[in-house]
Amino acid sequence: MITKQTLSYALAEKVIGWAVDKAEEMGVPQNIAVVDDAGHLVAFCRMDGAKFFSIEIAMTKAYAAAGLRASTHEVAPKTQPGMPGYGAQALNGGRFTTLGGGVPLSVDGRTVGAIGVSSGTVEQDTEVAQYAANTFQEYVN
Amino acid sequence: MITKQTLSYALAEKVIGWAVDKAEEMGVPQNIAVVDDAGHLVAFCRMDGAKFFSIEIAMTKAYAAAGLRASTHEVAPKTQPGMPGYGAQALNGGRFTTLGGGVPLSVDGRTVGAIGVSSGTVEQDTEVAQYAANTFQEYVN
Amino acid sequence: MITKQTLSYALAEKVIGWAVDKAEEMGVPQNIAVVDDAGHLVAFCRMDGAKFFSIEIAMTKAYAAAGLRASTHEVAPKTQPGMPGYGAQALNGGRFTTLGGGVPLSVDGRTVGAIGVSSGTVEQDTEVAQYAANTFQEYVN
Amino acid sequence: MITKQTLSYALAEKVIGWAVDKAEEMGVPQNIAVVDDAGHLVAFCRMDGAKFFSIEIAMTKAYAAAGLRASTHEVAPKTQPGMPGYGAQALNGGRFTTLGGGVPLSVDGRTVGAIGVSSGTVEQDTEVAQYAANTFQEYVN
Structure with missing residues (x-):
């Protein structure tokens, strides 16, 4: 059997709150x-x-960051033309994105969830997600 | 131009809170x-x-209740075999459900949003959604 | 080669107008x-x-009526439990509906298009679609 | 509650008319x-x-322009290889396009809707959509 840790709703709400603050x-x-x-x-x-348009995008960023166990913007360079990951965005029925704004939430180096942020520029989305993930990191340690 | 009213996040959070209480x-x-x-x-x-399985179902119930401007369980009888609405569940790419637990949120008789609840029995889901919608009704009036 | 007749936008606009009148x-x-x-x-x-929810449903009704070359409500009985067409609503990726409100537009007994109406009750939708299709029939003859 | 303005059908018909003129x-x-x-x-x-092929593309352009609150052709450069938005076209189940021809309709700087045009070259589509959006702008002010 595998025992694993993941986010409670109470913690997820805190993460949302930190993101909203930022x-x-x-x-x-x-x-x-x-x-x-x-x-x-x-x-x-x-x-x-x-933006209503970014509702699903925020979810996709979070999904991808949890799945990749990496921030979406860090994976982006590996999917450029000529790189081994080229075309990855079409995978998983489109639930694969490298747009910045998806950041894993980690405890002791293990991904326990992720945050996805979308509606501003990619840079703004990334800043908000990163801030919330960093604050989470400090909070759980 | 058409002027209309819809939910703020602050109000939506209150609705979530009432549902969680119930x-x-x-x-x-x-x-x-x-x-x-x-x-x-x-x-x-x-x-x-x-249940993770009920995440999307809760969203679909809310979507359908907002779209139908009616509670999902009230539409269910109209979609039974032999009734005019038979087979409606296959419409809108599957984003049409008559499972109880989707209830409109209304102001002065106009639908401004909806709540969808899913993970218990259909009866439990309906009870929670109805309670939150009723409390919303009292709150906004 | 096949020569066929179909709707112009000018005619389609007239059909919309008749439906709006009704x-x-x-x-x-x-x-x-x-x-x-x-x-x-x-x-x-x-x-x-x-209803925004009925946008796609109106399109699906029209699509099905053109495709079936029959009114959607006329096909409904053939898809009831125990009938040969049972389960048809799941076909064509959900673009198969027997909800009333889809009616073919015909010239000399040949289907040249269809109208789909949705947002009222199934009976109201059917009445509007039928009225527009009948008026079309008179107009082209 | 949030109060917002959106398009009436009468206004949408005018926008269609301007696009058809162009x-x-x-x-x-x-x-x-x-x-x-x-x-x-x-x-x-x-x-x-x-082209029948461009029916859904026109709708997707309008959807994306309303959602992005920007013209689709203006977003295109940000999604090129090496740019932060690279790969965005795979998002929202493919309802994200940067093909020119989607332009927001705005009142006092707020997006109240959008037009999407498709069947010509991207340049032609953009010209028609832009003309209709500009005429709308003059009309509502």
Whole structure:
């Protein structure tokens, strides 16, 4: 048998809260998704004014980051033309993205979930997701 | 131009909270989705122990209730064999459900969003959704 | 080679107009789709207040009526439990419906397109579609 | 609660009309889709001779422009190899396009809907959509 740790809803809510804090500070309303270690959604928040178009994108970023056990923007270079991962975005029925804004949530170096953020620029999305993941890291240690 | 009202995230969070209160009282962990008047997700909560399988079902119930402007369980009888709505569940790419647990959120008789609940029995899901929708009704009036 | 006749946009617009007239008379805002003989959309109208949920359903009704060369409600009995067409609604990726409101548009007994109507009750949808198809029939003869 | 404005069918019909005028002037039959602020279809026109293949593409362009709150051709450079948005086209189940011809419809700087045009070259599609969006802009101000 395998024993594993994953996010509680209480923790996921905290992650959402940290992301909202950062997004409000930046003045950019965001869609924020938090998934568990299996990539399944635990909590979601669409801040007032965030794009409906980015709801599913936020979820996909979180799903991909949990699945890759890596930040989506870090995987991007490996999928460029000529690279071994070229064309990966079409995999998993489109639930594979390398757009920045998906960041794993880790405990002792093990991925226990991920956050996905989408509605601003890719840079803004990444900043919010990274901030929430970093704060999570400090909180659980 | 058409002017319309829809849910803020603050209101959606309250709806989630009321649903969680009821689900906890019943001892049944639930997936709870809240969508706006256009069927787009605003907030989502998977309580600890709720089935991953029911995440998308909760969303579909909310989507259908917002779209039908009616509770999903009220539409169910109209889709039975021999009834005019027979076979409706295959429509909208499967985003049409008559499983109980989808209830509209209304202001002055107009649908401004909906809640979808899934992970318990259909009766339990309906009870939680109805409780949250009723409490919303009292809150906004 | 095959020579065939199908709807012009000008004719499709007329069909939409007749349906809108009927829907307004009934006081029921509707989604109205008109497709050509190949099932491809020619014109679409969402009247103010019609359900977003029924946009795709209107299109599916029109697609099915053009494809079946029969009104969707006439096919319904053949798909009931125990009948040879049972389960047909799952075919064509869900673009098969027997919900009333899809009616072929015919010239000299040949289907040249179809209308699909959705947002009211199945009976209301059927009444609007039938009215527009009948008016079309008179117009082209 | 959030109060927002979106397109009426009467306004959407006008937008279609402006697009048809431009397309006729150019001698290029087009598929023209108009969606509301939530990306849901309000009106659609396939001019005689427009490609059936481009029906869904016109809708997707409108959906993406409403969702991105930007013209699809303006987003295209950000999705090129090596850019942060690389691979975005695979998102939202393929309902994400950067092909020119999707342009937002705005009132006081807020997106209230979008137009999508497809059947000509990307340049022709963009020209028609832009013309209709500009005329809309003048009309509502």
